[in-house]
Amino acid sequence: MIEEQNDILDSRIKLHDRHRFEIKLDMDLHDSARSSYEVETYFFVPRALNIGPHNYTKDNFYNSSQRYIRFSTPKIGLGKLCDPALKSSPLNRVRQDLSKILSGGNSAALTAAICDELRLLGCIIRGEIRDYVKIFVEGLASYAAAEPAGRRKMFVGEGLDNFFADMKNLETALLSLRGEISGPAVPLKVRETAAFFDEYVSLLLEEYLTLLLEALRANTAARTRFESVEKEAVSIVTAQSLYRQTMKYPSVLTPGSTNEVLIYRRGVLKKFMSGVLYLKAEFSEWETLTQVVFGLAAGAAMLFAVLVTLFFQSRYAMNSLPFVMALVVSYVFKDRIKDWLKMLFSKNMTRWISDRKINIIDPVSGGCIGLLKEAVTFIGGRSLPADISRLRNIDNITSIDGEGKPERVFKYKKEIVLYPGKIIKHHERRRGLNDIMRFNIRELTAQADDSFVDYPYVDTVTGEIKAAACSRVYHLNLVLKYAYLDRQARPVINYERIRIVLNKDGIVRLEEVKLV
Template sequence: MNSREDIFDVANFRKWKESSMERHDLYNFESKIDYILDRIPTEKESSYLLEVFFFIPESLQINKESYSKEQFFLDLNNRIRFKTPQMTIQGLLDEQNKLSPIYVILKKLKEIEYGEISHETNIRIEREIRLLACIVKVSLRDQFSFILTFYEKLKKQGNIAAVISNYLDDIEKLETKMNMLRDMFYISQIPYKLREALQYADEYISLQIKTWIAQAIKELEKQIDNNIRSKMIQIIEREQDFRKSINSTLILEENSENEVFTYYESILKKYVQGVLYLEKKKKDPKSRSLEILYSIAAGFAMFLSLFLTVLLLTAYDVNSIPFIILAVVIYIFKDRIKDIFRAYSQKAVGLVFPDQRVDILDKFYQVTIGESREKVNFIEWENVPEEILRVRSSSNKSPLEEEGKPEVVLSYLQKITLLNEKIDEIHKRKKDLSNIIRFNIKDFLKYADDPIQHERLWNNKTTEVEDVLISKVYHLNIVLKLSSYKGKDLKRLFFKKFRVILDQKGIKRIEEADITL
């Protein structure tokens, strides 16, 4: 086992490729964290601790008084899903590949043909249809991204034409296979919902084929061979004709806002990719403990009240003025003790228990495959871990820069524990997970200054003082630390640093900051 000193080195800052952060829209940014499960048979669990440190400009006035934990979790949207299984189009079409969704669909259709009809079979077919569309999308993305990224290198090797032509052949074979599936679904004794599911997946796949081939034509322009270009255009037109033939709304129109297109595309995307998402069952990690502590507080306060009342009865007559006054004081004292005890109970429970706890469930099998525990706190600068401060200040141009931009630190922790055995029992293809965290920064902008300000410039050409427009922006620096554990021992440690550039109107851009130590 490596020591902490061995793990914490510069190399680890560059290894964490399974993470990204991007601007989702004007007010939201999204981070994608990939969790790779251990394949060691003896490892029953995989544990990951994600620590996110928000370095918020002090001028935005975000602190524990103005920004509550409840508001943070309202601004946070956390989704967990399986990563799309990696499979080439050739692998999908291989009739001997038992992991291919096409193989499973054909097998289940054959079972229905022989009279083995069940609700579970229908659900399995629908899942495989949706998974097929997901795999095709990722395969197209990866293959075309490879071609576009390494085009010049492949061209120098002299085999670029063959690479593209062979891949286009695979796409045409996939088109033929989808036509065959379409025909089989028309004649099979299956519910209408399955035919509709295939049409959704069919349209989605058709759109992905068009999108990636069109992007390749656009980026490569006239660099590609005319025969290959002609073949690409034929595939695009064939897919467009197919969507028109089924009256699909996934048809772009000139001189139109194409609202229907974007709306329907979003529906298809969510339907298809929904097969990968896991269900989260929320649990209140504090309520039971708080109920017990509150009961103890009430009992203790009542005991003191009765004890003092008994002492009072031995000293004063029930009808005396001192007895009445002291009885009122005891009553007030009882309520104050109860309130003080409740306040300390909340603080104590907050230190011990997470703010949120959810069980991670596979919806199809209704099996719990893990859990997530989350906690958020504002922390003082001196309590920020030294390694995080090193990462935060690594891009500072001067040691004085830190003093010129005071920041408040918000710490978000999420510990995810995955049950390897449970996942291996029910899944052969879907193993690794992605954690998609979307955060809304709208509440951070309440006290932001006007986005456009003016500064005076001396123009030596016109020999006049001119007003120049300048943008008032804020830098929200975010440091991510991901630790993976083998039992209780630290196994791997990775870091990332991002800078969210925002103004009063919202997010302008996101940069991945270099970490130089």
């Protein structure tokens, strides 16, 4: 994962799968009536891939991208989730609302609230376990028993003990909650949501603790030092599969089979749980300024056709051949002029016009809490901003490197406007938003050459001619520019430079280029 930590805008770029990479923006809300962020992403595509305005349109770009807008997962420690004094804990809120139902106060609103809190609890548990395991894995990778305790990675040692202690307390609390929810007085929807939650948490423990075990066993010194931790982790992991079998949950691994049910079920559970954080996005292709500009282009083209018609009408009869030819020519050029002007406006006016607008709707209040505007266009070398050009060429070895790497450039611009006051009014714990875009590179590599090529050479020992299979790759370079106001309302601009190494079969790797 490639990360860039800023003030109120954090970005993370990572490989999602063989053909897609993901750009995730974390936006921290602060008390203001309106906050805005601008992100410009410049794609430098090798000309060898034959990508250009003639065969790669706006529709191609948007069809290759997936967008998700959601609340950030609230941060509550595993230990604090079980604290009865913490009113913001979803666990405590479930218990409070459940008590009302068991006291005869059942209602649709109360049922929905419990289900939402259970789903939110699942998201928080996943986030906390994931973050802890990530820290432990990084620490275990460089752990050395001979080093003084003060120089060892944080959270390895006492941190592991505290982590497992918190998980035990959480397990006890969830076991108690499971017993309360299983009663017949509890609505069916709550019991079904609780079953999904139970299965989901079991899978989380199995998945992340397996990663922890893998890192622990890869370091001999750490494995010797934390033998008791290893035994405890093994005990928890092995118990999860047996537990899901006992509960007759579908997510059970069957050795020797395709296990498609396990992966499918895991995806269903994850989407169900995280769905409580997702916001509704209403897409609109109708942008007033955009339509006005395109209307002016159509009007200018029509004006040309009318003037040509009037000119020839004053000199030739309407049924004459010259007049008919003039009408045909004016009609042909009218459409060409309209398309040319639309392309010209799209290319040079992306600062003011956009391809589409997305209204961000809060599912709780039903109101619009923000909007997102997008525009994409190819740009020529002379139109490339100086700061972007400098960052693109920052890793060139010589001044003529660029001549050996001809590229086409297209820019994707995104403007995000949020209304924090509207969000904070209805949400106590959800104070940040994630904008996630996944981009598929399949269309960019449609005309790529084969991934491997035979390279003939002469063996230096035997003198024989041999052939070596060499990888053929292409470099898709991205330069990202982030512009926003910090908490003191001062303008901030940050940059990122990413190299995506790809071939005909997909993405090979992501590389971060240092901006020095």
